[in-house]
Amino acid sequence: xxxxxxxxxxxxxxxxxxxxxxxxxxxxxxxxxxxxxxxxxxxxxxxxxxxxxxxxxxxxxxxxxxxxxxxxxxxxxxxxxxxxxxxxxxxxxxxxxxxxxxxxxxxxxxxxxxxxxxxxxxxxxxxxxxxxxxxxxxxxxxxxxxxxxxxxxxxxxxxxxxxxxxxxxxxxxxxxxxxxxxxxxxxxxxxxxxxxxxxxxxxxxxxxxxxxxxxxxxxxxxxxxxxxxxxxxxxxxxxxxxxxxxxxxxxxxxxxxxxxxxxxxxxxxxxxxxxxxxxxxxxxxxxxxxxxxxxxxxxxxxxxxxxxxxxxxxxxxxxxxxxxxxxxxxxxx
Amino acid sequence: xxxxxxxxxxxxxxxxxxxxxxxxxxxxxxxxxxxxxxxxxxxxxxxxxxxxxxxxxxxxxxxxxxxxxxxxxxxxxxxxxxxxxxxxxxxxxxxxxxxxxxxxxxxxxxxxxxxxxxxxxxxxxxxxxxxxxxxxxxxxxxxxxxxxxxxxxxxxxxxxxxxxxxxxxxxxxxxxxxxxxxxxxxxxxxxxxxxxxxxxxxxxxxxxxxxxxxxxxxxxxxxxxxxxxxxxxxxxxxxxxxxxxxx
Numbered sequence: 001x002x003x004x005x006x007x008x009x010x011x012x013x014x015x016x017x018x019x020x021x022x023x024x025x026x027x028x029x030x031x032x033x034x035x036x037x038x039x040x041x042x043x044x045x046x047x048x049x050x051x052x053x054x055x056x057x058x059x060x061x062x063x064x065x066x067x068x069x070x071x072x073x074x075x076x077x078x079x080x081x082x083x084x085x086x087x088x089x090x091x092x093x094x095x096x097x098x099x100x101x102x103x104x105x106x107x108x109x110x111x112x113x114x115x116x117x118x119x120x121x122x123x124x125x126x127x128x129x130x131x132x133x134x135x136x137x138x139x140x141x142x143x144x145x146x147x148x149x150x151x152x153x154x155x156x157x158x159x160x161x162x163x164x165x166x167x168x169x170x171x172x173x174x175x176x177x178x179x180x181x182x183x184x185x186x187x188x189x190x191x192x193x194x195x196x197x198x199x200x201x202x203x204x205x206x207x208x209x210x211x212x213x214x215x216x217x218x219x220x221x222x223x224x225x226x227x228x229x230x231x232x233x234x235x236x237x238x239x240x241x242x243x244x245x246x247x248x249x250x251x252x253x254x255x256x257x258x259x260x261x262x263x264x265x266x267x268x269x270x271x272x273x274x275x276x277x278x279x280x281x282x283x284x285x286x287x288x289x290x291x292x293x294x295x296x297x298x299x300x301x302x303x304x305x306x307x308x309x310x311x312x313x314x315x316x317x318x319x320x321x322x323x324x325x326x327x328x329x330x331x332x333x
Numbered sequence: 334x335x336x337x338x339x340x341x342x343x344x345x346x347x348x349x350x351x352x353x354x355x356x357x358x359x360x361x362x363x364x365x366x367x368x369x370x371x372x373x374x375x376x377x378x379x380x381x382x383x384x385x386x387x388x389x390x391x392x393x394x395x396x397x398x399x400x401x402x403x404x405x406x407x408x409x410x411x412x413x414x415x416x417x418x419x420x421x422x423x424x425x426x427x428x429x430x431x432x433x434x435x436x437x438x439x440x441x442x443x444x445x446x447x448x449x450x451x452x453x454x455x456x457x458x459x460x461x462x463x464x465x466x467x468x469x470x471x472x473x474x475x476x477x478x479x480x481x482x483x484x485x486x487x488x489x490x491x492x493x494x495x496x497x498x499x500x501x502x503x504x505x506x507x508x509x510x511x512x513x514x515x516x517x518x519x520x521x522x523x524x525x526x527x528x529x530x531x532x533x534x535x536x537x538x539x540x541x542x543x544x545x546x547x548x549x550x551x552x553x554x555x556x557x558x559x560x561x562x563x564x565x566x567x568x569x570x571x572x573x574x575x576x577x578x579x580x
Contacts, residue, residue: 230424232380237485238436243439328468
């Protein structure tokens, strides 16, 4: 907003007036004051009184004695808070209409969104490919890290240390730094076999390294969370350490970590936007180029919608899977 | 030499000495009941026999071979020494049938058909073949414990260790599990049981051992232990059991 358009901008009204004049500010203050004082403050006082009254123990008579006021105050207080919030919100919208209008035109400019969407969506498909590949490798790589980190016995100590070092380093590094190092570093280092790797695969490697460290810890918590008696039962059947992990511990552990796993995957999906820094033309890059050309960030809103849109069905699908699993295994489901 | 030889076994958890020199011989087809108060070391002793706990001193020999901490050896040992726990410990993510098939298929490397051929008659015998596709949490405690016993039996063990297998059950479910164990006794299974079921010990045990603070204070045929215990502590323990209406 620092360098406003000098010539006739394509959509000058898009900026709106974001600075409020003193009258508006005064009106604001008055409105908030006139609402908070008569509605919200008494409501909150009523709630506090109700709390006090409920705590008062009647020395004689039934436990209900003297509590009617508490019940009434509680009810009134609840209603007051509800009404107050609604009125406050409505007042905010009506007073700040110019501002809201400006927000709508700047961030949610329908023409811009509609116009940029095909391009943005095409570029976003790249993000989808990127995170699908990265999620696939993360699932495998993180499990390997978690299992190696948990290996028992003194002979596996070097492997354990190596995995701890990996997790510590890549969890601590900002994703952007890892992406930069892998993206640019690999071409400078000329590592045999990796020098001609496409930017796409460098992005996948970088994201796998970053999220592998997180997800390895998630796996580990799942594995540690399986009660030791399950291991005892499996080992006493004669199952080896590896078999116990594979057939008994990991299947149970993984079921518990689906929600945090989903969390990390959403993080990964969002961080695919970061690979634009190594020159990959993905959805966000495409959208920001469009925004620059048209001087309106609504195209970035469009890519934002894409990101949100893919996480919501994923979240619902995970909920469904967890639910189905629990119904199957729990009594009376 | 007996099938199972336990020689001056000692075991401590930190400062707490749980086993203070236990000696016991179990011959084939014997049924030995370990009785004693909670914390007397019964469970720990059973867990030491199949290597779930390491012993600090002494030695345990099963079928002529000392129990070591070598993993490969332990895996072999456990494939013919079955253990059943107080808390069943069925695998909750597997159906009844999958629970029973796991050991035969993965440890004994039987084909699916051969493993099924073992599982079916066993599950039929406890009347739970119809429930083979249910998950353990949907079964009653008694049913779960019988499945746990079947899971151990599917490995065709030479020795069964039963660790208070009825203690977590509602009273009306105890009998179905005890009936099953009685059948095993009749078939001549070698068994070592930690139990609070005195009437079961009285009728089924070849020998009864009274454990007190990590030592076997008295050992003998059930008729003798239950009617004329030689050790005053045994007598005291039995008196309390009778007072609690458990015999």
